[in-house]
Amino acid sequence: MPPEPSIAPVPGTGAHVIVDGGRTDAVRTSSGRFLRLVSPPPRLLDALGGASGGDGEAAEYAAALRATMSAREEEDAQRRWPGPRREVALVGGGPIVDATADALTDWGAAVTRHTDGAALLASVDGTADGDRENGATAGSRAEGAWPWGLVVAYADSPAERGGWDRLDALPSQGVAWLRAYREGENGFVDPICLSADDPGSAQVYRRRLAASLVPRELDTWRRAAVADAPPSPAARMLLTSRLLTLALAWAQDSEALQGYRGTLWKLVPATGTISEHPVLAYDPPSALDRQARQRV
Template sequence: MPDRTVVAVTGTGAVVFDDTDRGDIVLRTATGRFHHLVDPPAGVVAHLAGTTAAEPSRTASEVDDYIGRLRAEITYREQTDAQTRWPDDRRDVGVIGSGAVASDIAEALTQIGVRIQRHDRADALDPAAVALVVAVADGPTEWGALDELPRRGVAWLRAYREGSVWFVDPIATSSDDPSARQVARRRLAASPVPRHVRAWRQRTRPDPPDLTVVERIRVADRILGVALAWAQDDPLLDVHRRTLWTYVSATGRTREHPVLSYPAPADSETAATGTAQR
């Protein structure tokens, strides 16, 4: 029977195989594209598979040279693909959080070549060394100085959960985007029971329930999708900059809510204090 083996081109994500019906040797790249190899030397697939019998040194040298040039071309294309996926000038990313989702995000980004600063706490981060900060918290959080990151040219993406309800805030890429504080205020304004929501966020709560696999996958998928849109400057980024995403584990449903930035109001408390003192 003819050999139907698919053989990896070592050091790359590509494979080759014989199309014995047409006599072609076909290359399939990691992107799923198929290419016919042009004038490949005899035995190239068997050589890659390590099943080549003894050959004259000249023939073996030709095959090795062809495979070397093939591997170099594939590597060049894969490096170009990697730049498309996540450009190098945006590959320094800070991931903050001690929970499972933060670990999932850090591991996933590392696997695609992103350079990670991983910290449990925000005060350990060096903002000058990153282009994006992703933070994941296990409860309502006051992010403090991290909300100033967009003013320093650092993109800012945050997620947190309240019990088994997850929130991924709009990504902030400039000071014109909604801050964490503004999102919290918008949530209060939109709630039919803002007093209860405020009280809930201010109370000390028991440890959150254990994460399910579904929660980890759904939330990590959303965070990674937004981060990739930022890295690629995808048109969807504009939507992500004004969308609060929620996942309710109890129902398995997601929701999206528009959230827009607004000019910072006058500090009414300071103004009132100043008036009283005068």
């Protein structure tokens, strides 16, 4: 009867060497791939375990194996979150933003945090509060001048979304723009914006009003609503997961990204319902000519 197989970790990596039938012959990488080992020395497992026995061949093989697995894991990390897209800004506060920051950082993003949209704008151009109130927008900067490739914003109440319309100009400057928010207990993640042709925060809300059976009541509630109780652990996990899914699709420029550009995601914790709704951008209406009646 052959001996029981055993597994030995490769120190400093997520890989494992597989011992089957007394012969070391394969390694499983951290991504789940199985690779055949070429002529492994008999005492490789001892060397991987840190045993001192003076077997130079096994020690050299173990060191080479560790270096190879480390290099593979670095390549995997680059595919997971490519270096050129690592700079991400987070706008807002609270447990969902905290969880999102932790998740993005853990997967390779370089995250900077800002309390609100005005703070984000001030961090790059030093615009004074009065100037921002008088109409300064994200669109005032040249394309490529932003330090981030992606801006993610979250709000616990409609009032905290103040100023997001000014950030709707980010995509026209080459910055991806992703938003999530709660209305009462219900959570929403807007379509991710990659260009000026995608629906920004103002357009998404107007589309929601147009689709609502009670648009007046919805708008009245939204203007008067305050932050609800903190989200439940389940709601926090689901909202964070959706944000990370879209951010990861952007970082990898995946095929799924196109669909996310026109999809509003909604969570209703009271019923445990998750739904997706198409939202398309539209051309701004023409400005009213208030002198037309006088000319007729």
